[in-house]
Amino acid sequence: MAKATKLVIKLTVGADEAEKVAQAFSVATTALAAGVSVSLWLTGEASWFAIAGRAAGFSLPHSAPLDPMLQALIAGGTVTLCTQCAVRRNINEGDQIDGIRIAGAATFVEEIMNDETQALVY
Numbered sequence: 001m002a003k004a005t006k007l008v009i010k011l012t013v014g015a016d017e018a019e020k021v022a023q024a025f026s027v028a029t030t031a032l033a034a035g036v037s038v039s040l041w042l043t044g045e046a047s048w049f050a051i052a053g054r055a056a057g058f059s060l061p062h063s064a065p066l067d068p069m070l071q072a073l074i075a076g077g078t079v080t081l082c083t084q085c086a087v088r089r090n091i092n093e094g095d096q097i098d099g100i101r102i103a104g105a106a107t108f109v110e111e112i113m114n115d116e117t118q119a120l121v122y
Helices: 015-033 044-050 066-076 083-088 105-112
Strands: 006-011 037-042 078-082 100-103 117-121
Touching: 006 015, 006 044, 006 105, 015 037, 015 044, 015 066, 037 044, 037 066, 044 078, 044 083, 066 078, 078 083, 078 105, 083 100, 100 105, 105 117
Parallel strands: 006 037, 006 117, 037 078, 078 100
Antiparallel strands: none
């Protein structure tokens, strides 16, 4: 089996499950800093983090601030807002932070279906 060189993280929860949010962002930015190719998917309630100000408003004691981590992931990796999740929340193309793309399940499957990718879901 080939060694994973890409990490795809699907975050499905929002601020109501702050520990999982913090873990997903922490793992993603740590991997990015280690030179791993990182793709973060914002799905379900995590979709709201694609809107300006939402990550900055997140707080969890003893956790790094979310907004700088999100900006690092946008700059050095790929951040994707789930198409269906956005529609369910009335988030339209252009409402998201610059640098966050909107894509659907087919793109997610395409990203994870190879031996070099490790996928995690939070």
